[in-house]
Amino acid sequence: MAVLAFLALSIGDDLLAYGGALLDCRASSWTECKSLLASTRNQRQFEALLKRYYPPHDGSATSPTTNVHRSPTPSPPSEMSTESIDSCDFAYQEASSPGSISLDKSSSTEVVHTVENITEVSPGLCFVISGTIQLTCERFSINLLLKNGDVALHFNPRLPQNYIVRNCRVKGCWGREEVASPLSFNLHRGQRFAVQVLVTDKEFLICVNGRHFNAFQHRLPYRKICTLEVKGDVRDVAVDQCYMECYPQLELEIIRQLSPEALATAQLGVARPLHLPEADGKPMPYTGVLQEPFTNGRKLHLYGRVKLLPHSFYVNLQSSAYVWPHPSILFHLNPRFGSVGGRHVICRNSWTNGKWEREERSENVTDFAPGKPFHLQIACTDVSYQVSLNGKLIAEFIFRDNPRLVEAIYIQGDIKVFDVVVETAY
Numbered sequence: 001m002a003v004l005a006f007l008a009l010s011i012g013d014d015l016l017a018y019g020g021a022l023l024d025c026r027a028s029s030w031t032e033c034k035s036l037l038a039s040t041r042n043q044r045q046f047e048a049l050l051k052r053y054y055p056p057h058d059g060s061a062t063s064p065t066t067n068v069h070r071s072p073t074p075s076p077p078s079e080m081s082t083e084s085i086d087s088c089d090f091a092y093q094e095a096s097s098p099g100s101i102s103l104d105k106s107s108s109t110e111v112v113h114t115v116e117n118i119t120e121v122s123p124g125l126c127f128v129i130s131g132t133i134q135l136t137c138e139r140f141s142i143n144l145l146l147k148n149g150d151v152a153l154h155f156n157p158r159l160p161q162n163y164i165v166r167n168c169r170v171k172g173c174w175g176r177e178e179v180a181s182p183l184s185f186n187l188h189r190g191q192r193f194a195v196q197v198l199v200t201d202k203e204f205l206i207c208v209n210g211r212h213f214n215a216f217q218h219r220l221p222y223r224k225i226c227t228l229e230v231k232g233d234v235r236d237v238a239v240d241q242c243y244m245e246c247y248p249q250l251e252l253e254i255i256r257q258l259s260p261e262a263l264a265t266a267q268l269g270v271a272r273p274l275h276l277p278e279a280d281g282k283p284m285p286y287t288g289v290l291q292e293p294f295t296n297g298r299k300l301h302l303y304g305r306v307k308l309l310p311h312s313f314y315v316n317l318q319s320s321a322y323v324w325p326h327p328s329i330l331f332h333l334n335p336r337f338g339s340v341g342g343r344h345v346i347c348r349n350s351w352t353n354g355k356w357e358r359e360e361r362s363e364n365v366t367d368f369a370p371g372k373p374f375h376l377q378i379a380c381t382d383v384s385y386q387v388s389l390n391g392k393l394i395a396e397f398i399f400r401d402n403p404r405l406v407e408a409i410y411i412q413g414d415i416k417v418f419d420v421v422v423e424t425a426y
Contacts, residue, residue, distance in 0.1 A: 042174065049170040053150075054220055113230040113237035121225045123201045124243045129230060130194045131237035133159075137189050140232025144197070144204075144225045152220040153197065153204050157187050166206070166216045175219060182285055182412050183213045193234070198247045198324065205324055207248040211283065212323050246322040255288040255409060257422045263301070285412035287321050288420050293404040294380055297425025300409065302376040303418045306368055312336040313413025315378070317385070318351075321408035328352050330401050331385050333378065335368060337414075344368055346387075348397040357400065366394055373418075 113131075129142055137159055144153040151169040158165065162185040166178045186209050187193055196207035203217045230237050258266065294300070294317065302315065314334040320327035329351035336345040348360045367374060367390045377388040380403055387395040411417055 043176055046170060046173045046175045049173050050175075050219065053170060109231055111229050111231050112234060113239060115228040115239050115241075116226070118226050118228065118241075121199060121223050123199055124245070125199045126242050126244045126247070127197045127228060128194065128240040128242065129197070129228075129237065130192065130239075131230070131234045132192050133187060133189050134233040134235060135190050137233035140230065140234045142195060142197070143229050143231070145227040145229065146220060146224045147226050150220060152218070152222055152225050153216055155195065155197070155206065157185075159187065159189060164208075164213070166214070168219045170220070178214075178216065181214050183208065183211055184284070186211070196248060198244060200324055205247055210248070210250050212248050212285070246320075247324040248322070250287075252321050252408075253282075253286075253288045255290055255420055255422050257291055257424055259424050263421065263423050280418060282417040282420070284417065285410065286417050286420065287411075288409045289321050290407055290409070290422065294406040294422070295403055295425075296380055296382045298380050299423040300378040301419075301421045301423060302378075302411070303373070303420075304376070304415045305373045305418070306337075306370055307414040307416065308370050310337045310368075310370055310414035313411070313415045315376070316410040317378070317403075317406045318408055318410055319405050321410070326351070326354070327408070328401070328405065330399075330403065330406050331378070331397055333385075333387060333395070333397075335366070337368060337370075338363075346395045348395060350400045352401065360397065362395060364394055367392070 127144075133140070139156060139158045141157075142153075142155040143151050145151055150171065151167075154165070154167045154169060154174075156165040156167070157163075163179050164181065164185070164187075168175050194209055196205075198205040198207070199222055203215045204222075205215050206213045228239060230239070300317075312335060314332060316329045316333075317331040318327040318329045329349075332347075332349045332351065334347040334349070336347060338344050343363055344366050345361055345363050346366075350357045375390050379386045379388070384399060385397045385403075386393060387397075409420060411420070
């Protein structure tokens with residue numbers, strides 16, 4: 001009887017999974033539905049293998065079903081922000097690739113470089129992989145392997161599709177692919193590439209050509225990694241290992257400071273930041289360092305344009321310009337765009353002691369509109385940050401920590417940034 005009960009529960013769990021897949025594809029073609037069912041079956045097999053060979057108490061293996069960076073202490077969405085310094089996964093969201101099997105179908109699957117006998121993998125270890133992408137390259141991959149051949153990280157740029165797949169493999173079975181990214185594709189045939197993979201206690205942080213690209217949460221015990229291999233259509237590959245105190249290593253922009261008079265003059269002139277040509281937009285995600293503390297009387301001016309199909313964007317006033325260790329975020333401003341009537345949800349929050357605090361939100365009709373330029377201003381008063389859009393106050397956030405701790409500005413999401421300026425106090 002117990003055996004029958006166990007079988008019923010197991011089959012019931014599978015039926016629920018397949019039933020959910022059928023509901024998701026009820027308006028799709030039979031081919032798409034069959035592909036989704038095959039993907040669901042593959043994921044169920046992967047999860048079963050993961051539980052069998054890497055039980056929850058084994059090292060740092062975590063749930064494989066998540067493809068979005070999560071806060072360390074998840075809470076109901078109504079109370080907590082869903083975005084952090086490296087998590088704007090809706091930007092550059094790619095369509096699902098054909099199946100989620102992650103087979104490396106490169107025109108060359110030959111291993112071109114291997115580093116073996118890797119030991120003492122611990123948080124702070126960084127692998128730096130560089131090389132040249134061949135003119136005929138379709139795709140290549142960087143794999144971090146365990147001794148038994150399982151893949152803890154599969155980093156797989158696909159050049160014709162302009163996206164990068166991240167995945168892992170257990171006993172020949174691939175998990176769920178992750179393809180969303182906050183960074184536009186920046187790998188090109190015939191050019192050099194540099195990829196940094198930093199190991200942290202919760203995830204791999206991946207930097208492509210000098211810019212933080214994304215995070216991949218650990219599914220297998222990272223301390224068991226012993227081999228790195230590079231496969232595919234690349235050459236002149238070199239791999240270095242080092243320990244880092246902060247990530248990523250990049251040249252940081254110093255944010256310009258202008259007096260109120262100088263800013264007014266610049267806004268009246270022909271070189272007004274709001275009218276800069278598209279080519280002069282800042283690289284995204286944007287990180288800028290303040291020259292002086294952002295205190296009472298100072299104002300941050302952001303000149304930008306909303307993308308044509310926006311989901312949201314956010315601006316962080318934070319204690320450090322680096323992604324890792326995770327900085328304190330004294331003010332997280334996150335406009336989320338509505339679909340009708342120009343009403344948008346404006347979320348505000350702070351990140352301290354490794355978690356999001358209580359979220360504040362309001363729903364307003366604003367001047368944000370797809371494809372339209374805007375001027376966003378964050379003013380620091382003696383008690384709060386006041387947010388104005390095109391000269392109209394849209395939100396306020398009372399201080400939760402000393403504003404003098406703010407050292408950097410981080411911007412990410414569905415906008416183009418033309419200029420960022422700090423207006424000094426009178």
